[in-house]
Amino acid sequence: MNIPFLDHWLNRHEADRGVGIAAAIAEDPEGVSELFSECEMLRVQARAAGLELDESPASLEALDQLMPRWRRDPEAVPWLGNDAGFYLGTVIVRTIPGAGWQVWPNGHPMIRLASGRELNVVESGVSWAMTGSPELCQAYAEASEG
Known part of the structure; x- marks a missing residue:
C-alpha cells in the first residue's frame, strides 16, 4: 500500500520516530514487545x-513449511514480511x-543479542516473505548461536 502523504510525513520525522520508539522501549520494554x-x-x-503461532522456535519452522500463497498479492508481501520479521524478533x-x-538511529527496530550482535529481523522477514530465504528457523538458529 502506498500512502504518499504518510511516506512524506515519516521521511520528515524519521529522527523523531527513532527517538520515540527508543524511548518507548526504554520505558516499557514489555509493552513494546507485546505490540x-x-x-x-x-x-x-x-x-x-x-x-x-505460539511464539516458539518450532512455530518458525512450521511457518517455513507453509505454501507461500501470499506471493500472489504483491501488495501484501511487504506487510506480511514486516509481520514475519516482528514475529521472528518476538521469538528471539x-x-x-x-x-x-x-x-x-534511522528509527528501524532491530534485535540486539547479549553478545552485542545486532539483527535486522524485519529485513529477514521481508526477504522470507518475498523469496523464502532466509528461512525463519535458520535465522533463529543463527541468532541462538550468539
Missing part, C-alpha cells in the same frame, strides 16, 4: 493454513536470554 508480537496479518495467514526476544528490541 511488536501482534503480527496480525501473519497470524491470519498461519491460522488459515491451520497453524497457531522471548527464548534467547539477553536478547532485546533496540532501535537503529
